[in-house]
Every structure is written in C-alpha cells, then in structure tokens.
Amino acid sequence: MRQQYARRTQVLACAMGLLALAIVVQMTRIQNSAEAVIFSQQAQNYAYELKTYYPDRGEIYDRNGRLLAGNKTVYEIGVDLNTVRDPHAIAFAVSAELNMDYNQVLDVINNPPDGISYLVIADFIEAQQAFNLQELKKALQEQAPEGTLAGLTGLQFKPHPQRSYPEDALASNIIGFVTREGRGYFGIEGKYDTLLSGNAVQVLVPTDPNKAFEIPRVQNGTTLILTINRDLQAAAEEVLYDALLTYGAQGGTIVVMDPRNGELLAMAASRRMDLNQFWNYNVIYDQSSEFNPAISKPYEPGSVMKILTMAAALDSSTVNPNTTYLDTGSVLIGGVTIQNWDQQPWGVQNMVGCLQHSLNVCMVTITSQMGAEIFYDYMDAFGFGHLTGVDMEGEVSGRLKVPGDADWYPVDLGTNSFGQGVTATPMQMMMAVSSIANNGRMVMPHALYAMVRDGRQYNVPAQFAGSPVSEATADTLSEMLAISLEAEASLALVPGYRVAGKTGTAQIPVNGFYDSTQTNTSFIGWGPVDDPQFMIYVWLERPSESIWGSETAAPVFAEMAEKTVLLLDIPPDFIRHQLVAK
Amino acid sequence: MNIPNVNHYIHAYKVAPWRIQRQWVGSALLVVVTLAMVATLYLIVTSQAAIAGREIQDLTYSINLSQQVSSNLQTRLASLTSASAMERRALELGFRPMESDEVEYLVVPGYAKPDPFILNSQQLQLSALTIPPEYNQSLLDWMDENLLSTRGMQ
Numbered sequence: 001m002r003q004q005y006a007r008r009t010q011v012l013a014c015a016m017g018l019l020a021l022a023i024v025v026q027m028t029r030i031q032n033s034a035e036a037v038i039f040s041q042q043a044q045n046y047a048y049e050l051k052t053y054y055p056d057r058g059e060i061y062d063r064n065g066r067l068l069a070g071n072k073t074v075y076e077i078g079v080d081l082n083t084v085r086d087p088h089a090i091a092f093a094v095s096a097e098l099n100m101d102y103n104q105v106l107d108v109i110n111n112p113p114d115g116i117s118y119l120v121i122a123d124f125i126e127a128q129q130a131f132n133l134q135e136l137k138k139a140l141q142e143q144a145p146e147g148t149l150a151g152l153t154g155l156q157f158k159p160h161p162q163r164s165y166p167e168d169a170l171a172s173n174i175i176g177f178v179t180r181e182g183r184g185y186f187g188i189e190g191k192y193d194t195l196l197s198g199n200a201v202q203v204l205v206p207t208d209p210n211k212a213f214e215i216p217r218v219q220n221g222t223t224l225i226l227t228i229n230r231d232l233q234a235a236a237e238e239v240l241y242d243a244l245l246t247y248g249a250q251g252g253t254i255v256v257m258d259p260r261n262g263e264l265l266a267m268a269a270s271r272r273m274d275l276n277q278f279w280n281y282n283v284i285y286d287q288s289s290e291f292n293p294a295i296s297k298p299y300e301p302g303s304v305m306k307i308l309t310m311a312a313a314l315d316s317s318t319v320n321p322n323t324t325y326l327d328t329g330s331v332l333i334g335g336v337t338i339q340n341w342d343q344q345p346w347g348v349q350n351m352v353g354c355l356q357h358s359l360n361v362c363m364v365t366i367t368s369q370m371g372a373e374i375f376y377d378y379m380d381a382f383g384f385g386h387l388t389g390v391d392m393e394g395e396v397s398g399r400l401k402v403p404g405d406a407d408w409y410p411v412d413l414g415t416n417s418f419g420q421g422v423t424a425t426p427m428q429m430m431m432a433v434s435s436i437a438n439n440g441r442m443v444m445p446h447a448l449y450a451m452v453r454d455g456r457q458y459n460v461p462a463q464f465a466g467s468p469v470s471e472a473t474a475d476t477l478s479e480m481l482a483i484s485l486e487a488e489a490s491l492a493l494v495p496g497y498r499v500a501g502k503t504g505t506a507q508i509p510v511n512g513f514y515d516s517t518q519t520n521t522s523f524i525g526w527g528p529v530d531d532p533q534f535m536i537y538v539w540l541e542r543p544s545e546s547i548w549g550s551e552t553a554a555p556v557f558a559e560m561a562e563k564t565v566l567l568l569d570i571p572p573d574f575i576r577h578q579l580v581a582k
Numbered sequence: 583m584n585i586p587n588v589n590h591y592i593h594a595y596k597v598a599p600w601r602i603q604r605q606w607v608g609s610a611l612l613v614v615v616t617l618a619m620v621a622t623l624y625l626i627v628t629s630q631a632a633i634a635g636r637e638i639q640d641l642t643y644s645i646n647l648s649q650q651v652s653s654n655l656q657t658r659l660a661s662l663t664s665a666s667a668m669e670r671r672a673l674e675l676g677f678r679p680m681e682s683d684e685v686e687y688l689v690v691p692g693y694a695k696p697d698p699f700i701l702n703s704q705q706l707q708l709s710a711l712t713i714p715p716e717y718n719q720s721l722l723d724w725m726d727e728n729l730l731s732t733r734g735m736q
C-alpha cells in the first residue's frame with residue numbers, strides 16, 4: 001500500500017516537474033522568438049521617456065537691480081495620440097482659443113506623421129490661453145459620466161520658459177534679443193549667449209520610479225548685472241528722441257561712460273525695437289549696423305578727432321599750449337589745399353585758439369611738423385583701426401589708412417588730423433579720448449558689471465588699454481579744452497559744472513565727393529574736469545536745422561550732461577569742493 | 583545490564599520514519615519561511631523606494647513650478663515698475679520732471695554714496711535634485727560602505 005502511494009507521488013512529482021520544465025522551455029522559446037525583439041522594443045518604448053531639461057536662461061539686470069531681461073512661462077500644446085478620444089472636440093477647442101484653423105488642426109490630428117505618439121499643435125502659447133484650455137478640459141472631464149473620458153482627453157500642456165523683456169524697447173540696442181530657438185543675437189544676449197543659456201540636458205527618464213536617481217541636475221544660465229543705469233538710459237533715449245525732432249537728424253546715438261573705469265552707463269540709438277517682438281527686426285532695421293550704431297557703424301568723426309591730434313602733438317613735444325602759428329586760412333599738403341571750416345584766415349593763434357576755433361589749418365600744420373610716423377603711431381596707440389573689445393555682439397572697427405597702404409596719400413595725413421578720411425565708431429572715439437579724461441590711461445569700455453552663478457557673484461574688474469599719452473599731457477589738454485569751451489561760450493557748457501570737450505562737424509562723402517550740405521555732427525565731452533565722472537558722446541546724422549556740431553550736438557551734450565549729473569547725484573563743483581575741503 | 587536496551591530504544595527513536603519525515607518537513611518549512619522573509623523584505627524596500635522615487639519626482643515638479651511662478655512674478659513686477667510705467671504713474675500723480683536749477687544739494691556729514699546694486703542677497707541655489715544614498719544604495723553597497731568605514735576607523 002505504502003509502495004503504491006510512493007509510486008503515485010513519484011508520478012505526480014514527475015508530472016509537475018515536466019510541467020515546470022515545459023513552462024521554462026516555453027519562456028525560453030518566447031524570449032528567443034522572432035517576436036521577442038518587437039515585444040522588447042515595445043517594452044522599451046514604455047520603459048523610458050526622452051526628456052529635455054532646459055535650464056532657465058540667466059537674467060539681465062541693470063546696475064541698480066532693475067530687471068532688463070527675464071523669463072516667463074509659455075506653453076507647448078500637443079496631443080497624445082494614444083489617448084485621444086475626440087479629435088473634433090480638440091480641434092474645436094484649440095482653434096477657438098488659439099485662433100487657429102479648425103480643419104487644419106483636425107487634419108493634423110487625424111493624419112499625424114508616422115511613428116510618433118505625441119503631436120505638437122502650437123507652441124509659445126501665453127499662460128492665460130493655456131490656462132483657459134486647461135480649465136475647459138477639466139470642466140468637460142467633470143461633466144463626463146463616471147468612468148468615461150471626456151472629449152479633450154489627450155490634449156496636453158507642457159510649460160517652458162520664454163525670454164521676456166519688461167522694459168520693452170528700452171536699451172534694446174544694448175541687450176539684444178533671443179529668438180524662439182533660444183539663440184541670442186546682438187548686444188549682451190549675443191555676446192554672452194553661451195553663459196546666459198546654460199546647457200540643456202537631454203536624458204532618457206525611466207518610468208520605473210525605482211530609477212528616480214537618473215533625473216538630471218540642470219544648471220541654470222548665468223545671471224548678468226550690467227553697468228547700465230536704467231534711468232539714465234531712459235533719459236538718454238528721451239534726449240536723443242527730442243534731438244532728432246529738434247534738429248531734423250536722420251539718426252543718432254548718445255553714449256554715456258564712466259571715463260575712470262570704462263563702465264557704460266547709457267547707450268541710446270535712434271532706432272529701437274520692442275525686444276518682445278523681435279520678429280519685427282527686418283521691418284525696423286535695413287542693415288545690422290543700425291541696431292547699435294555706437295559700436296557697429298563707423299563714420300568720419302570730424303573735428304572731435306582734433307583732441308587726439310593735439311594730444312599727440314603735445315605728448316611728442318611738437319607743440320605746447322602757448323605755441324603760436326600764423327593762420328592764413330589755407331595750407332597745402334600732398335598737393336591739396338586744406339582750408340578752415342569757414343575758409344577764413346584766423347591770424348596768429350596759439351594752441352588753445354586752435355582748438356577753440358577748430359582750425360583745420362592748425363591741425364595740418366602741427367601734423368606736418370610732427371611727421372606721419374609719429375602721428376600714426378599715436379593713432380594706433382589710441383586704438384584706431386582696432387576693435388575696442390566692448391562686450392556686445394556686432395562691434396566693427398573703423399579704418400585708419402596708414403603710410404604703406406595702397407590707398408594712402410600724403411594728403412591723408414592732413415585730412416586725418418581733423419577727422420576726415422578716417423572712420424571710427426563712437427565707441428572707438430570714447431575709448432581713445434578716455435585717455436585724456438583719465439590722466440593718460442585709456443579704459444576698455446564694457447557693459448558687464450558682474451556675473452552671478454551658483455549664488456556667487458563675480459565682479460568684472462576695469463581693464464585698461466595702455467597709456468598712449470602721459471598724465472601731464474592729458475591734464476594739459478583737458479584744461480585747454482575746458483578753456484576753449486568757456487572762451488567761446490559754447491552751448492555745451494553745463495551750469496555749475498566745469499566740462500571739457502570738443503565739437504565735430506564732418507562732411508559726408510557722397511559718390512566719392514564730400515557734400516558740404518550733409519554732415520555728421522558730434523560732440524565728445526566729460527566732466528567735472530578736475531574729477532571726471534562722466535563722458536558723453538553725441539552723434540547726430542545729417543541734421544537739417546544746422547550742419548554744425550556746435551549748434552546741434554553741443555546743446556544735446558549739455559542737456560544730457562544735466563540729466564546725467566542729476567541721476568548720478570554728482571553735486572555742482574562748488575559743493576563738491578566744499579566736501580573735499582571738509 | 584539495562585544499558586543495551588536503552589541504547590536500542592534511543593537508536594529506534596532516532597531512526598523512526600515519522601521523525602525523519604518531520605525533519606525533512608521542518609527543513610523545507612525553514613527554507614520556505616526564509617524565502618518568504620527575504621521576499622517580504624524585498625517588497626518592503628522596493629515599495630518604499632518606489633514611494634520615495636515618486637515623492638522626489640513630485641517635489642522636483644513642485645520646485646520647477648515654484649521657480650516658474652517666481653520668474654513670472656518677477657517679470658511681471660519688473661513690467662509694472664518699468665521706466666515707462668513709473669514715469670506714466672508719476673505724471674498721473676501730478677509729478678513732473680525736475681529741472682537742474684531746482685536741485686539743492688546739502689552737505690551731509692558722514693554720508694557715503696551707496697555702491698552699485700549687488701545681488702548679494704540672492705540665496706545659494708541648491709542643486710535641482712540631491713538624492714540621499716538610502717534611495718539608490720543597495721544593502722550590499724551599504725554594508726560594504728560601513729565595513730570600509732569601520733576598517734578605516736580601526
């Protein structure tokens with residue numbers, strides 16, 4: 001009996017063992033079957049989800065903490081094709097809210113490209129519109145019978161950041177803009193694009209929560225603090241706008257810089273663009289140089305160049321402030337006769353009178369005495385023909401022809417001395433003249449004050465680009481320019497503040513000849529002379545009210561300087577002297 | 583004299599079939615119980631890890647959402663206090679731009695001009711996600727780490 005039971009047990013055990021073996025064999029067969037690859041692939045599709053983690057683009061602030069460029073949330077609206085229940089309902093809701101074509105949306109949902117499970121219908125949708133659709137979806141789901149899916153099932157919303165410019169067009173020429181693809185163009189956005197954007201991380205995120213450790217760490221972009229003063233920038237843009245209307249100029253720019261360290265405080269351009277609508281770029285600008293003429297539009301600066309010619313002459317001991325010469329109204333150089341702006345002789349003049357009356361003959365005379373080699377060495381040291389290195393995208397350098405160039409002629413030495421036949425951007429002029437305002441040290445202009453990354457702030461130190469002239473030369477020339485402005489009761493004078501500066505009126509070459517009726521008028525000045533805290537450059541293109549810089553750019557300088565001292569809290573000279581005395 | 587008989591009984595007891603069967607059953611049960619305990623432990627750890635993983639994902643989502651809301655509010659605040667908006671509001675309130683001859687400077691002893699704005703109040707940003715080792719470390723890793731640290735201490 002016991003043996004019989006034992007046999008039965010053995011048979012049962014064998015049967016179960018065979019069954020188990022059959023299961024294992026079947027499992028192995030399935031694992032290695034042709035369909036296994038397909039099943040495995042399907043499992044992989046659900047096991048991982050490809051996600052791109054975009055870092056927030058770094059913000060941009062002005063020097064007082066005003067946000068100039070930030071981020072806001074917009075939505076990508078799409079459809080999960082696997083869960084769509086009612087394409088008509090989705091097409092109707094989306095087309096109504098987003099003002100899209102119903103048939104087009106429906107057609108896209110019904111005929112999606114092969115091999116996709118998620119279809120993007122619209123992107124960069126404002127938060128309010130996305131919210132409306134989300135609320136509609138929620139309401140429909142609540143109304144649907146229990147256990148059923150409502151019509152907007154499958155409609156999905158993916159938030160992501162988009163660049164936003166709270167000040168709209170203010171300082172647009174400095175900031176630049178970011179396209180929807182996330183690339184920065186022009187200005188700070190272009191120059192520091194890599195820093196600001198950070199690095200997007202694309203990973204396969206497992207749907208298995210046990211593998212949550214694979215969620216990547218995304219480092220946000222670097223936040224930048226600019227040297228720009230927002231209120232001063234607004235004032236500069238207002239002054240420039242008024243100047244364009246008052247003097248009938250076709251364009252212009254105003255730049256305010258701290259000559260002690262090269263910090264750009266304001267930079268206004270006549271054409272500005274609401275950066276939130278960057279797609280209007282082609283409507284507003286005919287060429288890229290118009291976006292920020294101060295750094296990307298070289299021109300013949302005219303008599304403002306005389307500051308540098310005189311600096312070279314003083315520094316090389318060719319002349320001193322009391323050196324006199326007889327001005328006959330014209331001078332011959334390189335076979336060409338150069339005349340004064342009024343084509344009149346000014347008799348015996350010293351170097352202060354030379355600057356005060358902006359005499360071309362004087363400049364040609366002292367340059368001839370100095371010699372081409374010394375003159376061009378100084379111009380090279382002042383940075384002409386080179387980029388300033390200002391930290392904004394789109395800078396170009398002007399051109400300074402030098403002896404040895406195929407198109408350089410001896411007359412160029414004469415014309416270059418008073419700013420014709422040579423091109424430079426306002427930025428180059430400011431950098432060169434900063435050496436006169438800053439005791440002989442030439443600053444490198446820059447717009448970046450500091451970077452903030454990982455909660456740490458890195459301040460950008462001031463950089464200097466050499467000392468083209470001595471401190472004594474710089475001080476002497478500053479005094480000469482201040483005296484010359486006071487002597488002629490210039491419209492550039494600022495009540496309560498002693499300023500130094502120089503006007504410039506440059507004829508514009510048209511079809512190879514200078515047109516005396518079309519000019520670029522300029523003024524560069526700084527103050528207070530004994531402790532320069534601001535330097536302002538004004539350039540007006542083709543003013544129609546007057547062709548002279550002394551009547552157009554000079555009063556604009558004065559107006560801008562008055563606003564600058566107010567906004568920067570620079571007290572009048574006599575108050576400042578009282579403070580120093582105490 | 584009685585000792586052989588006792589040994590005989592002891593031997594008979596040891597080789598009794600029912601006793602051998604009980605030993606086999608006991609051993610089998612021990613294996614089953616051990617396996618069940620390991621399985622239970624595994625399930626508990628796995629489920630805890632799963633819950634923790636989901637919580638991390640939720641928290642990450644909340645952090646991202648908070649950052650988005652913060653950015654939106656910051657941008658909106660900047661729009662409301664933009665130069666043009668502030669100028670418009672000031673004009674509506676009856677203010678007008680100041681002329682330079684209306685300014686009166688007073689010498690205030692000890693007054694120092696403030697430095698430019700510095701974002702030094704900004705908090706140190708933590709990393710997007712820092713998972714404690716408890717959530718991604720196996721028991722073997724944990725034991726290994728502890729053994730190493732113990733050896734290091736010795």
